[in-house]
Amino acid sequence: MKGFSTKAVHGKALRKDPHGALRFPLYDAVAFEQPSARDIQWAFEGRKPAHTYSRITNPSVEHFEQRINLLADSLGVVALSSGMAAISNLMLTIAETGSNIVTTKYLFGNTYSLLESTLKPWGLEARYIDMEDTDQLRRSIDHKTRAIFLEIITNPQLQVPDIEAISQVARAQAVPLLVDGTLTTPYIFKSKDFGVDVEVISSTKSISGGATSVGGVIIDNGTFDWGNCPRLEESAGKYGEFALLTKLKREVYRNLGACLSPHNAYLQTLGLETLGLRIDRSGANAQQISEFLETCRKVRSVHYPGLKSSRYHERARAQFKGKFGGILTFELESREKCFAFMDGLKLIKRASNLNDNKTLILHPASTIFCEYSSGEKEEMGVGESMLRLSAGIEDVVDIMEDIENNLAVI
Amino acid sequence: MRIKVNGEMYSPGAETPTILDLLREREVEMPEMVSVQLNGRFVKKENFGSTTLKEDDEVEFLYFMAGGAG
Numbered sequence: 001m002k003g004f005s006t007k008a009v010h011g012k013a014l015r016k017d018p019h020g021a022l023r024f025p026l027y028d029a030v031a032f033e034q035p036s037a038r039d040i041q042w043a044f045e046g047r048k049p050a051h052t053y054s055r056i057t058n059p060s061v062e063h064f065e066q067r068i069n070l071l072a073d074s075l076g077v078v079a080l081s082s083g084m085a086a087i088s089n090l091m092l093t094i095a096e097t098g099s100n101i102v103t104t105k106y107l108f109g110n111t112y113s114l115l116e117s118t119l120k121p122w123g124l125e126a127r128y129i130d131m132e133d134t135d136q137l138r139r140s141i142d143h144k145t146r147a148i149f150l151e152i153i154t155n156p157q158l159q160v161p162d163i164e165a166i167s168q169v170a171r172a173q174a175v176p177l178l179v180d181g182t183l184t185t186p187y188i189f190k191s192k193d194f195g196v197d198v199e200v201i202s203s204t205k206s207i208s209g210g211a212t213s214v215g216g217v218i219i220d221n222g223t224f225d226w227g228n229c230p231r232l233e234e235s236a237g238k239y240g241e242f243a244l245l246t247k248l249k250r251e252v253y254r255n256l257g258a259c260l261s262p263h264n265a266y267l268q269t270l271g272l273e274t275l276g277l278r279i280d281r282s283g284a285n286a287q288q289i290s291e292f293l294e295t296c297r298k299v300r301s302v303h304y305p306g307l308k309s310s311r312y313h314e315r316a317r318a319q320f321k322g323k324f325g326g327i328l329t330f331e332l333e334s335r336e337k338c339f340a341f342m343d344g345l346k347l348i349k350r351a352s353n354l355n356d357n358k359t360l361i362l363h364p365a366s367t368i369f370c371e372y373s374s375g376e377k378e379e380m381g382v383g384e385s386m387l388r389l390s391a392g393i394e395d396v397v398d399i400m401e402d403i404e405n406n407l408a409v410i
Numbered sequence: 411m412r413i414k415v416n417g418e419m420y421s422p423g424a425e426t427p428t429i430l431d432l433l434r435e436r437e438v439e440m441p442e443m444v445s446v447q448l449n450g451r452f453v454k455k456e457n458f459g460s461t462t463l464k465e466d467d468e469v470e471f472l473y474f475m476a477g478g479a480g
Binding site for chain 2 (some may be wrong): 014042045046047048049051056057076236237238239240241242245246248249250300
């Protein structure tokens with residue numbers, strides 16, 4: 001199997017279903033009996049690949065993890081209850097008090113809050129730099145740096161960092177490169193090919209198949225020597241390349257209880273089968289909408305990597321196989337104009353999510369970033385007159401009509 | 411020859427078995443997902459065929475999916 005969608009539809013299950021079901025069944029069960037006391041002992045000790053308890057492992061969740069693993073061509077995958085659970089579990093696995101993460105302020109608002117409000121009091125420092133400046137990146141890394149972390153397409157600034165350039169710095173300094181690939185997914189960005197060591201994705205977005213369920217994944221590409229990470233040194237001695245995944249499963253993920261529900265795993269495995277179709281459609285819609293918005297005099301600016309006017313256009317084209325995702329932003333005259341525009345929409349939904357089948361719109365400054373001051377929002381690239389639009393898979397003519405009608409009356 | 415596999419005594423069929431031989435002989439489940447430890451140290455996959463076992467060696471086949479529960 002070569003094609004992404006063929007693999008997504010036909011990828012083999014790790015274990016054979018006793019009834020030959022074409023769709024891997026939903027194991028909506030908490031506990032699994034073992035044949036003997038020794039079997040359950042071995043399962044607990046990790047000596048037997050058996051399911052014991054669904055907070056740790058579950059057949060439907062494992063099946064979803066294996067399908068992502070196949071599509072990403074990675075070493076292994078851990079599925080979690082949300083994208084934020086994926087990021088927090090990963091940070092807590094690789095970093096310790098007194099260490100630091102080099103990142104950027106161009107982050108999803110809740111990720112920034114995780115670093116600043118939740119993890120900082122526990123002694124994890126976040127160093128914010130401009131990811132376009134690789135010299136600054138190099139200078140920011142020291143012996144206490146545990147990772148470089150960034151988003152492949154930043155939300156909502158839609159910056160597209162040069163991942164190969166950043167990974168070269170990471171490689172030279174023996175620091176793992178961690179990325180949030182929510183807006184790309186392995187369909188348009190194979191992180192392993194660009195030197196990314198670990199990718200996290202909010203599978204709630206494109207992967208869930210149309211906002212069906214909340215979930216997240218941690219994908220270990222198997223490219224980093226975890227013996228270089230103090231918190232994983234011992235694990236690397238015992239488990240080698242599986243050090244991160246084992247530390248997660250046997251400690252952090254297990255203890256934090258951030259498991260993906262089997263039902264959500266079932267829905268998201270189904271969502272994977274149509275991922276390519278939906279990303280292609282929403283991307284084509286986003287392209288047409290952004291090109292149209294560029295021609296509207298009431299629109300001050302439009303940001304979409306697929307636009308030739310975007311400073312990230314060529315880089316995005318090279319990194320994302322000529323695809324650009326389904327998210328765009330545009331600016332109107334003021335916050336008031338943004339609110340008036342949103343309130344008049346008939347088809348487009350006012351909602352906080354991305355990559356739904358429905359087209360969604362949000363005013364980031366008053367929602368996801370509402371807890372930050374004007375100065376902080378400015379540093380984070382979130383303006384008061386910016387609207388974020390997540391293109392759905394509807395007929396583009398209907399989306400455009402809704403936009404055009406509302407621009408006419410504001 | 412006697413070795414320990416997952417904490418239990420075991421006599422391999424071959425006189426000088428490799429880790430790969432042992433994986434096959436024991437029909438270890440999902441061999442692509444297994445981590446192998448020899449005397450407490452991790453063995454890389456590419457060395458399974460060239461790592462020969464000797465008397466009293468201790469081998470562990472481990473899976474990252476494990477963890478225990480409530």
